[in-house]
Amino acid sequence: MSKSIDLIRGLYHAFSTGDVPGVLARFAPDIVWNEAESYPLDDKNPYVGPEAIVQGVFMRLGDDWADFRVEVGEIVGGPE
Secondary structure, three states: OOHHHHHHHHHHHHHHHOOHHHHHHOOOOOOEEOOOOOOHHHHHOOEEOHHHHHHHHHHHHHHHOOOOOOOOOOOOOOOO
16 A cells, blocks of 8 residues: 555544544645635635644634534545
8 A cells, every 4th residue: 555545544534533633743834725716714725834724724614513524435546
């Protein structure tokens, strides 16, 4: 299995268990995150760096949707 697929699986596992520090540990310090255009969270695009993503995306998702969670059915794009 490739390192990239392991990274992505670990990232989504951290998301699914609510492990925010685990998610952030997999982000590069200079990560750039863009929300979809016309989505309510696109008002502060781009979010640069893990802290900006936590404050501008994750915290707002938690405030708006108490039951927000991530479930991954399939990861496409790499060797199994």
